Amino acid sequence: xxxxxxxxxxxxxxxxxxxxxxxxxxxxxxxxxxxxxxxxxxxxxxxxxxxxxxxxxxxxxxxxxxxxxxxxxxxxxxxxxxxxxxxxxxxxxxxxxxxx
Amino acid sequence: xxxxxxxxxxxxxxxxxxxxxxxxxxxxxxxxxxxxxxxxxxxxxxxxxxxxxxxxxxxxxxxxxxxxxxxxxxxxxxxxxxxxxxxxxxxxxxxxxxxxxxxxxxxxxxxxxxxxxxxxxxxxxxxxxxxxxxxxxxxxxxxxxxxxxxxxxxxxxxxxxxxxxxxxxxxxxxxxxxxxxxxxxxxxxxxxxxxxxxxxxxxxxxxxxxxxxxxxxxxxxxxxxxxxxxxxxxxxxxxxxxxxxxxxxxxxxxxxxxxxxxxxxxxxxxxxxxxxxxxxxxxxxxxxxxxxxxxxxxxxxxxxxxxxxxxxxxxxxxxxxxxxxxxxxxxxxxxxxxxxxxxxxxxxxxxxxxxxxxxxxxxxxxxxxxxxxxxxxxxxxxxxxxxxxxxxxxxxxxxxxxxxxxxxxxxxxxxxxxxxxxxxxxxxxxxxxxxxxxxxxxxxxxxxxxxxxxxxxxxxxxxxxxxxxx
Amino acid sequence: xxxxxxxxxxxxxxxxxxxxxxxxxxxxxxxxxxxxxxxxxxxxxxxxxxxxxxxxxxxxxxxxxxxxxxxxxxxxxxxxxxxxxxxxxxxxxxxxxxxxxxxxxxxxxxxxxxxxxxxxxxxxxxxxxxxxxxxxxxxxxxxxxxxxxxxxxxxxxxxxxxxxxxxxxxxxxxxxxxxxxxxxxxxxxxxxxxxxxxxxxxxxxxxxxxxxxxxxxxxxxxxxxxxxxxxxxxxxxxxxxxxxxxxxxxxxxxxxxxxxxxxxxxxxxxxxxxxxxxxxxxxxxxxxxxxxxxxxxxxxxxxxxxxxxxxxxxxxxxxxxxxxxxxxxxxxxxxxxxxxxxxxxxxxxxxxxxxxxxxxxxxxxxxx
Numbered sequence: 001x002x003x004x005x006x007x008x009x010x011x012x013x014x015x016x017x018x019x020x021x022x023x024x025x026x027x028x029x030x031x032x033x034x035x036x037x038x039x040x041x042x043x044x045x046x047x048x049x050x051x052x053x054x055x056x057x058x059x060x061x062x063x064x065x066x067x068x069x070x071x072x073x074x075x076x077x078x079x080x081x082x083x084x085x086x087x088x089x090x091x092x093x094x095x096x097x098x099x100x
Numbered sequence: 101x102x103x104x105x106x107x108x109x110x111x112x113x114x115x116x117x118x119x120x121x122x123x124x125x126x127x128x129x130x131x132x133x134x135x136x137x138x139x140x141x142x143x144x145x146x147x148x149x150x151x152x153x154x155x156x157x158x159x160x161x162x163x164x165x166x167x168x169x170x171x172x173x174x175x176x177x178x179x180x181x182x183x184x185x186x187x188x189x190x191x192x193x194x195x196x197x198x199x200x201x202x203x204x205x206x207x208x209x210x211x212x213x214x215x216x217x218x219x220x221x222x223x224x225x226x227x228x229x230x231x232x233x234x235x236x237x238x239x240x241x242x243x244x245x246x247x248x249x250x251x252x253x254x255x256x257x258x259x260x261x262x263x264x265x266x267x268x269x270x271x272x273x274x275x276x277x278x279x280x281x282x283x284x285x286x287x288x289x290x291x292x293x294x295x296x297x298x299x300x301x302x303x304x305x306x307x308x309x310x311x312x313x314x315x316x317x318x319x320x321x322x323x324x325x326x327x328x329x330x331x332x333x334x335x336x337x338x339x340x341x342x343x344x345x346x347x348x349x350x351x352x353x354x355x356x357x358x359x360x361x362x363x364x365x366x367x368x369x370x371x372x373x374x375x376x377x378x379x380x381x382x383x384x385x386x387x388x389x390x391x392x393x394x395x396x397x398x399x400x401x402x403x404x405x406x407x408x409x410x411x412x413x414x415x416x417x418x419x420x421x422x423x424x425x426x427x428x429x430x431x432x433x434x435x436x437x438x439x440x441x442x443x444x445x446x447x448x449x450x451x452x453x454x455x456x457x458x459x460x461x462x463x464x465x466x467x468x469x470x471x472x473x474x475x476x477x478x479x480x481x482x483x484x485x486x487x488x489x490x491x492x493x494x495x496x497x498x499x500x501x502x503x504x505x506x507x508x509x510x511x512x513x514x515x516x517x518x519x520x521x522x523x524x525x526x527x528x529x530x531x532x533x534x535x536x537x538x539x540x541x542x543x544x545x546x547x548x549x550x551x552x553x554x555x556x557x558x559x560x561x562x563x564x565x566x567x568x569x570x
Numbered sequence: 571x572x573x574x575x576x577x578x579x580x581x582x583x584x585x586x587x588x589x590x591x592x593x594x595x596x597x598x599x600x601x602x603x604x605x606x607x608x609x610x611x612x613x614x615x616x617x618x619x620x621x622x623x624x625x626x627x628x629x630x631x632x633x634x635x636x637x638x639x640x641x642x643x644x645x646x647x648x649x650x651x652x653x654x655x656x657x658x659x660x661x662x663x664x665x666x667x668x669x670x671x672x673x674x675x676x677x678x679x680x681x682x683x684x685x686x687x688x689x690x691x692x693x694x695x696x697x698x699x700x701x702x703x704x705x706x707x708x709x710x711x712x713x714x715x716x717x718x719x720x721x722x723x724x725x726x727x728x729x730x731x732x733x734x735x736x737x738x739x740x741x742x743x744x745x746x747x748x749x750x751x752x753x754x755x756x757x758x759x760x761x762x763x764x765x766x767x768x769x770x771x772x773x774x775x776x777x778x779x780x781x782x783x784x785x786x787x788x789x790x791x792x793x794x795x796x797x798x799x800x801x802x803x804x805x806x807x808x809x810x811x812x813x814x815x816x817x818x819x820x821x822x823x824x825x826x827x828x829x830x831x832x833x834x835x836x837x838x839x840x841x842x843x844x845x846x847x848x849x850x851x852x853x854x855x856x857x858x859x860x861x862x863x864x865x866x867x868x869x870x871x872x873x874x875x876x877x878x879x880x881x882x883x884x885x886x887x888x889x890x891x892x893x894x895x896x897x898x899x900x901x902x903x904x905x906x907x908x909x910x911x912x913x914x915x916x917x918x919x920x921x922x923x924x925x926x927x928x929x930x931x932x933x934x935x936x937x938x
Contacts, residue, residue: 001232001252001357002242005273006155010247028246030137030149035246043339044231049807049825050486050515054338056231058483060238060245061142062135062551063219063368065484065516076516076552076806076865080241083137083184096825099811100707100860189844197844206844495731498738499746501605508613509731511824516806516867547842547870555805555829556862558844558851565845 002038004028018088027084034060034067034079037090045069045079046093068093105131105209106433107426108196109179110187110371113141114167114415115407116215117174118422124179126430131207132179133198135186135551139171141217142237143415145244147171156247159272161265163310163415164244170419189548190214190375192400197548204557211402211429214372215422218365218408221387221468222521223258224475227334228361229483232341236266236362249273250358255343257332258362259284260466264314266360271321279354280318281329281345283363285469292465299461302454303416308461326352330469334359363468367409370520373546375400381538384463385412386473387524388543394449395428396421404429412463413456420452473528481529482522484515489529496533503527503544516552519544573770574600574743576916577762579750579785580778582612583726583901584908586733588775591913593742599917600769601737602762604781605747611779612901614800614872615726616830617822618815619903620664622693622718623680629687630927631881634907636691637924639720641906646724648909652736657728658823664721664815665701667857668714677716693718704814711856715816723815725822726902733909745769750778753788755890760789773892773919779875780838782897790889792930793897797838797873801846802830805864818853819861827864829854832871842869874899878933884912884925892919895930 004010012026019025020037027036034057037045044054046068057067060080067079070091075098079090109120112134120132132139140147144167150156151168174181182200189197194212198205220235227233236256242248254275256267259282267280299308318325331346335353344353366387373379377398379388389411396404404425407418427444430436475481477490487510500506503513503526512526513519519526523544531541574597578589581603589601604610621639625632646659668674674695681693696704697714738744750762753774760774776782776791786793807825821827829850847869855862875897877883882898894916898904915922 001250002248003251004247005159005243005249006153006247009155010153030146031246035242035248038242039246039248048486050484053229054231055229056234056339058234058238059220060234060241061219063517063520068516074863081135096807096809097805097864098809099858099864498735499603499744501746505746508610508727514826514868516865518867547868548844549866549869552806552865552867554862555803555851555854555864555866558803558848558866559855559862561844562848562852565848 001041004039015086016084017086018084018090020090021092031084032080033069033071033082033084033088033090036084037079047095049096052095103208105129105207107131107211107213107429108133108194108207108209109213109215110134110196111141111215111217111407111409112136112139112174112183113143113215113217113407113418114170115217115409115418115422116141116213117170118419119213119215119406119426120179121173121177122423122426123429124177126435128430128433128435130179131182131209132174133182133185133187135184137183139174139181140167142241143167144170145241150244153247159269160244161269167415186551187371188551188553190371192375192403194402199551199553199557202557204553204561210433211404213404213406213422213425213429214409215405215407216368216371216409218412219368219520221363221366222525223361223363223472224479224481224489224525225332225334225361225472226479227336227340229480230334230336231339232336232357233334233359233361236262236360237365239358239360240266240269243269243273250275250360252357253355254278254358254360255281255354255356256360256362257281257283257329257343257345258360260362260364261311261462262365263362264311264318267318267323268314271318271323278323280323280325281332281343282325282327283329283332283469284327284466286328288465288467292461295461295464299458302457304457307458330471363472364466365408365412366524367411368520369523369543370518370546370550372398372405372409373543374548374550375403377403377405379543382411384460386467388538396425397428413452413459417452417455420448420455423448424452473525474532475525481525482512482515484517484521485511487512487522489525492526492529493533496530501530501534501536502542503530504542506530507544513544518550519546573759573772574598575772576600577602577760577769577771577774579762579774579776580782581734581744581746582610582777582779583615583730583733583905584779584896584898585775585777586730586737587905587908588777588896588913588916589742590733590737590740591909591911592917593737593740595914595917597917599737600743600745600771602748602750602764602769603744603746604749611872611875612726612730614802614870614874615902616800616802616828617723617726617820617902618664618817619722619724620815620817621691621720621903622664622666622716623684624903626680626683626687628881630924632684632687632689634924635900635903636689636720638904638907639691639722641910642722645906645909649732649736652739653732655728655732655735656823657732658725659722660724660823661722662813662815663717663719664817665715665717666817667712668716669711669856670713674714681716691718691720707858707860709856709859721815723820724902729902729905733905750785753785755789755893760893773894773916775894775896775916777896779897780873782895786895789893790887791885791893791895792933793883793895794930794933795875795877795897798876798899799834799836799839799871800831800874801834801842801850801869801871802828803847803850803866803869804828806867808864816857818850819857827861838873840871840873842871882925882928883930884921884928885930886921894921
């Protein structure tokens with residue numbers, strides 16, 4: 001539900017790709033993981049550790065802790081404070097952290 | 101470098117950039133840290149990266165573009181800059197514990213400037229935790245940092261300068277079919293008029309004119325605007341799909357894909373509270389703000405606050421605020437005479453004051469409705485722990501007279517955000533339901549770590565200290 | 571002068587349990603508590619109901635603690651029945667980890683002395699092999715542990731909430747922001763003042779932890795308590811992985827993992843420090859190396875209420891009969907006997923014989 005305002009002048013390249021739940025997502029240098037996922041139309045990033053309901057980015061500035069995802073095996077990373085990098089593996093955070 | 105800094109500045113928004121630059125330009129050994137990847141804070145987010153992006157710069161407008169000069173000044177000032185660095189603990193004295201890419205460090209300084217700015221006032225309404233609901237600040241960050249504009253059916257709900265500004269930016273960006281729900285209460289208008297005379301002084305007319313211009317552009321565009329909107333509820337199962345609201349005597353429903361909420365901004369209190377800085381209730385801005393002297397020094401020695409973190413003043417005034425704190429510090433460090441400090445202070449203070457003449461008018465005009473400040477029982481207040489307003493009222497009625505007891509009994513404020521999103525609302529609910537003032541009720545006790553550190557990172561710190569002891 | 575049957579000063583774990591117990595026994599009880607920012611030892615409690623090794627060398631305390639342990643299931647059941655609140659009480663047994671043979675030998679000695687004192691509690695020593703059978707993720711440095719099926723844990727904050735709610739729902743009077751600054755005894759009653767406000771009752775119990783020390787002499791009691799700081803660190807919620815209570819790590823019913831606690835002499839300083847948090851985390855990673863990635867979301871401290879020998883005080887004033895002192899640092903473990911035995915006894919104006927040796931004159935003996 002987002003579009004790039006400068007899509008005409010900025011091309012996406014093959015290098016800037018990460019995966020989300022196995023799906024390839026293009027992004028731009030400078031995108032946070034949260035922005036990359038929003039741009040790709042991903043609706044929600046995790047399930048609440050308390051009531052299991054889906055949650056998505058809310059504040060985009062590191063304050064609300066809603067945008068928690070797994071990045072390269074690390075759980076509960078704030079997607080809005082994590083720079084998207086080529087080859088990153090991102091997964092939903094399904095509720096509370098799993099031990100180990 | 102090891103050893104002690106003369107000043108550490110936390111936050112690279114307008115106040116932080118100005119403070120660090122002023123300090124470093126006069127030779128003070130200055131370190132600026134920010135958890136973002138580049139300077140600008142939120143208001144000038146990605147300002148350097150966007151310099152060459154004509155399309156985006158046009159959409160964001162000339163006020164945003166002003167941030168480039170501040171960033172450029174910072175870059176040549178001589179201040180040491182560390183980005184992607186979060187401060188997770190601060191002690192008076194001054195000690196700052198930081199974390200960068202999993203690496204924990206302890207920094208020492210003679211003085212500290214906290215410039216962590218503002219955050220959006222929480223807008224607890226039914227459905228606000230659904231995917232697809234974000235703050236307008238968040239939507240604007242997506243625009244600034246990634247050139248993303250909302251597509252699909254966008255509803256913006258709220259009031260205040262940022263509400264109108266972002267709506268205008270979305271129009272510029274080509275967002276079609278946007279609906280604006282203006283929640284500014286009609287009953288605020290007459291009381292606000294009392295503040296209009298002072299708003300006509302200094303730079304007030306400039307700000308007022310910008311606002312009028314924005315609103316006229318919105319009207320001309322034909323975008324759907326509903327006014328005096330209340331009782332907003334967001335519906336949906338897995339994500340936001342519709343918004344209902346009351347305007348005039350009608351209840352309406354509109355379908356949506358994205359909802360942007362905004363009811364003004366408030367100081368981001370976590371760091372100041374964790375230091376034990378005294379706070380006072382500001383009735384005009386309806387928030388707590390740290391107690392500071394005219395130099396920005398808090399009730400804790402050597403700890404200064406500059407910018408919106410000390411009370412909402414806006415970007416331009418924040419620059420002067422940052423300069424003022426820096427002047428006081430430079431004098432304290434022996435790098436600036438008292439005469440020179442006072443001379444420069446007069447200039448900065450005058451400019452700062454000129455930018456503030458419009459504030460009391462705006463604050464009164466856009467004072468949020470009671471239903472936002474003191475939401476209905478079935479509204480989630482603590483998003484992290486899923487605690488509703490009714491539960492807070494219930495424990496308050498059995499003798500919980502403050503937020504810390506409430507936290508102990510309900511777990512509100514114990515989730516990952518550590519009370520940032522629920523603190524103001526919990527304090528308000530308790531105050532109103534126990535007939536206490538905000539000052540009597542108080543606020544959550546905030547403790548480190550202010551940002552998450554892992555068990556392993558702290559364990560590694562233990563190892564490091566063992567080695568140092570040998 | 572009419573008034574309440576019993577005034578309880580201090581709405582922490584001790585006072586709330588006593589107040590509820592006395593109310594259930596039919597007394598008209600007023601519970602006087604401070605405001606939102608108070609020392610509140612309850613908030614710092616790690617949440618263990620820890621019986622193995624308790625009171626070794628002091629049989630009355632060992633037996634009192636073991637009695638408390640046995641009564642806990644009753645307390646938990648009564649509280650959930652009265653309030654509907656799940657206080658998170660679980661009795662999975664408790665492990666005290668050992669990092670050396672010397673540590674393990676100390677535990678063996680404790681088992682032996684417990685048996686010698688007739689302590690009715692099962693404690694076994696587990697070697698590393700047995701322990702890894704229970705906890706496959708155990709760190710290499712752990713050589714063994716002592717285990718007792720009697721040990722349990724609970725959420726101290728939910729416990730406090732439930733006690734206060736049960737008390738009020740049973741008709742008890744709870745007054746918050748009522749910080750007592752003086753007690754005036756008169757003939758057959760006591761009046762507790764907070765500024766201009768006052769509450770009167772036939773009997774009075776001082777269970778206000780560190781705050782009670784200054785009030786005690788006003789009714790001929792002595793409560794020489796000192797603060798001992800304990801810091802705790804807590805992680806974000808995690809999916810359940812640790813069913814046992816342990817001496818240094820426990821997982822709450824919500825899934826958060828608590829690492830604790832320290833024992834520090836810092837006067838009334840309720841601050842936290844990185845070095846202590848780091849020590850707690852180091853211990854945690856020695857026990858469970860894979861806990862290293864978990865995020866710490868908060869560290870806090872509070873002040874334990876310590877008598878000179880660490881044992882409780884239960885005492886009636888001889889100068890002012892009807893005035894009682896109750897203090898301990900194990901407010902969680904003893905909550906059951908406080909609610910189910912001490913409270914009802916105080917409602918009748920007495921203390922049970924099991925606690926007759928816990929008077930404060932034992933400190934005078936030490937001093938002289």
